[in-house]
Amino acid sequence: MTAQGTIVVGVDGSDGSRAALEFALDEAARRRAAVRVVLAMPEVDYWATSYGMSPSLAEELSTGLEKVGRDMVDDVVRARGGASADIPIEVHAIGGSPGHVLVEQSRDADLLVVGHRGRGGFRSAVLGSVGLQCVVHAYVPVTVVRHSPPAAQD
Numbered sequence: 001m002t003a004q005g006t007i008v009v010g011v012d013g014s015d016g017s018r019a020a021l022e023f024a025l026d027e028a029a030r031r032r033a034a035v036r037v038v039l040a041m042p043e044v045d046y047w048a049t050s051y052g053m054s055p056s057l058a059e060e061l062s063t064g065l066e067k068v069g070r071d072m073v074d075d076v077v078r079a080r081g082g083a084s085a086d087i088p089i090e091v092h093a094i095g096g097s098p099g100h101v102l103v104e105q106s107r108d109a110d111l112l113v114v115g116h117r118g119r120g121g122f123r124s125a126v127l128g129s130v131g132l133q134c135v136v137h138a139y140v141p142v143t144v145v146r147h148s149p150p151a152a153q154d
Contacts, residue, residue: 005033005110010102010130011069016115019147021076023068024113025084027143031110034088038105039069040098058095065093099133106138116146 009024011017021037028035041061069091077084094101106112114131135142 004031006036006108007031007033007111007113008036008038008039008102008109009113010098010115010134011037011072012098013068013072014115014147016128016145016147018072018076018115020113020115020143020145021072022080023143023145025076025087027111027113028087029084032109032151033110034090035104036109037069037073037089037091038102038107039065039093040101041065041093041095043095055072062093062095066091069093098130099137102130102134103137103139106134106140106142107126109140112138112142113139114142114144116144121136 006030007018007024009017011021015082024035024037027033073091074087077089094105096104102112112134114134116131118145131142131144135144
């Protein structure tokens with residue numbers, strides 16, 4: 001497959017971000033594009049130095065977060081029966097607030113995909129704060145994917 005563009009998708013481990021990842025993979029297959037999975041992590045300088053943590057801890061946290069993202073990607077690809085196996089997929093953990101990180105990652109992308117709701121606590125909001133920030137500030141079109149919970153069983 002020759003990549004014709006890049007789709008950035010924000011992932012935080014939530015069901016909403018999993019739905020966004022599934023959508024991004026479908027869209028990448030349709031467009032023959034690559035997927036960049038992005039996980040935002042708090043800036044280490046913001047909190048680590050206060051607790052006396054070493055700079056190597058930031059690298060360990062980033063590696064661990066990337067592994068979580070890679071595991072989610074592998075799980076989704078496996079659940080899809082390998083239909084996404086030919087799509088080039090990168091996973092990156094990047095320091096900063098999620099909204100800012102995703103907006104910056106959209107600079108060289110063709111599409112930004114986010115879940116309707118992530119791990120935030122404001123369930124009554126129409127759109128999560130990260131999604132809203134992306135919709136308002138991204139450099140490319142943004143697709144907000146609503147997660148459909150499994151149907152209740154009788």
